[in-house]
Amino acid sequence: xxxxxxxxxxxxxxxxxxxxxxxxxxxxxxxxxxxxxxxxxxxxxxxxxxxxxxxxxxxxxxxxxxxxxxxxxxxxxxxxxxxxxxxxxxxxxxxxxxxxxxxxxxxxxxxx
Amino acid sequence: xxxxxxxxxxxxxxxxxxxxxxxxxxxxxxxxxxxxxxxxxxxxxxxxxxxxxxxxxxxxxxxxxxxxxxxxxxxxxxxxxxxxxxxxxxxxxxxxxxxxxxxxxxxxxxxxxxxxxxxxx
Numbered sequence: 001x002x003x004x005x006x007x008x009x010x011x012x013x014x015x016x017x018x019x020x021x022x023x024x025x026x027x028x029x030x031x032x033x034x035x036x037x038x039x040x041x042x043x044x045x046x047x048x049x050x051x052x053x054x055x056x057x058x059x060x061x062x063x064x065x066x067x068x069x070x071x072x073x074x075x076x077x078x079x080x081x082x083x084x085x086x087x088x089x090x091x092x093x094x095x096x097x098x099x100x101x102x103x104x105x106x107x108x109x110x111x112x
Numbered sequence: 113x114x115x116x117x118x119x120x121x122x123x124x125x126x127x128x129x130x131x132x133x134x135x136x137x138x139x140x141x142x143x144x145x146x147x148x149x150x151x152x153x154x155x156x157x158x159x160x161x162x163x164x165x166x167x168x169x170x171x172x173x174x175x176x177x178x179x180x181x182x183x184x185x186x187x188x189x190x191x192x193x194x195x196x197x198x199x200x201x202x203x204x205x206x207x208x209x210x211x212x213x214x215x216x217x218x219x220x221x222x223x224x225x226x227x228x229x230x231x232x233x
Contacts, residue, residue, distance in 0.1 A: 033221060042114065042202060042224035043155070050219075087155065091220070097160050097167025098206075100145070100222060104154035 002026040004103035006088050011109045012078055020073045020106045022088030030098065033089040034062050034073045037105065043087055047073065075108075083110045115139065118203050118225035126233055130191040133228045137184055137205030143167075144186040145206070145222060146178055150199040161186055193232045200227045 003025045012018040024032070031050040035043035049055055049064035049071060061074040073086055085105040092099050115138035125131055137144050146158040157170035161180035172178075175193075180186040190197060204222035 031219065033219075035222075040200075042226050043222075044114075044224070045219075045221040048219040048221060089155075094168050097162065098143070098220065099157060099160065099168040099170065101157055101170075102147075102155040 002090060002092060002099075002101045004088055004090060004101060006086075006103045006106045008104070009107045009109070011111060012075075014078055014080060014110055014112050016078050017074065017076050018078060018108065020075075020086050020088075020108070022071045022073070022103060024069050024071070024088070024090045024103075026069075026090045026092045026101070028093040029066065029090065030093050031091045032062075032064055032071050033091065033100070034060075034071075035087040035089060035102075037085045037087055039085075046086075078110050080110050080112070083108060114223040114225065116203060116205050116223050116225035118201075118228050120228055121226065122229050122231075124231045124233065125193060127193055127195060129193050129232075130189065131193065131230065133188040133190070133201050133203075133230075135186045135188070135203030135205075135225060137186070137203075138223050141205035141207055141223070142184065143206045143208070143220075144180055144184070145204045146172075146186070146188050147202040147204065148199045149202060149227075150196075153199075155202065158188070190230070195232050198230055198232045200229050202227045 006022045034046040037043040047062035088103040117136040142163045147155040158172040160168040204224045
């Protein structure tokens with residue numbers, strides 16, 4: 001089966017850097033995603049890793065280590081609007097289909 | 113705007129009733145996924161369809177069923193509703209993943225609709 005763990009909540013200060021960790025177990029690994037979800041809204045795609053290493057995209061970076069089943073999302077120059085839930089998701093290939101399983105999410109509070 | 117359309121946005125019904133949620137995927141996307149998100153809970157994968165065929169299944173209850181039609185829109189049917197079925201139901205669509213930019217392809221990330229909020233009284 002698939003299992004994803006990430007911290008429930010984090011708090012950081014505006015302008016700072018925060019790292020949200022995610023560990024996972026899966027079979028048929030086909031990529032790891034990070035999504036952002038504001039309360040009551042749909043998740044939106046932030047980043048994708050399928051190979052080991054760091055992917056950078058503006059203020060957001062994501063890292064993957066497949067051997068360790070580990071990823072992190074790094075948010076730099078935090079802004080108040082970054083207060084949201086961050087969802088780690090793993091896609092697995094399963095008998096002809098792609099099953100993307102989400103972690104419970106990390107609720108990030110950015111304070112002034 | 114993700115390009116994924118879900119209707120209705122809100123639905124209030126009683127226990128024991130049956131409802132149908134509708135989803136139109138992004139133009140060109142053949143894959144449709146359904147997720148359930150209860151209050152303060154994570155996204156629970158229900159089911160995936162590709163070009164009209166069921167391809168992957170999660171912890172979908174027997175009271176729930178889904179299908180994808182030839183025009184690629186999908187419907188999620190929820191029957192014998194219980195209080196615990198109250199949740200936000202998201203539909204998502206994606207293109208076929210092809211490795212992401214590392215391979216010169218796309219990631220197959222999910223594009224979510226705005227969700228259908230179901231309240232069972």
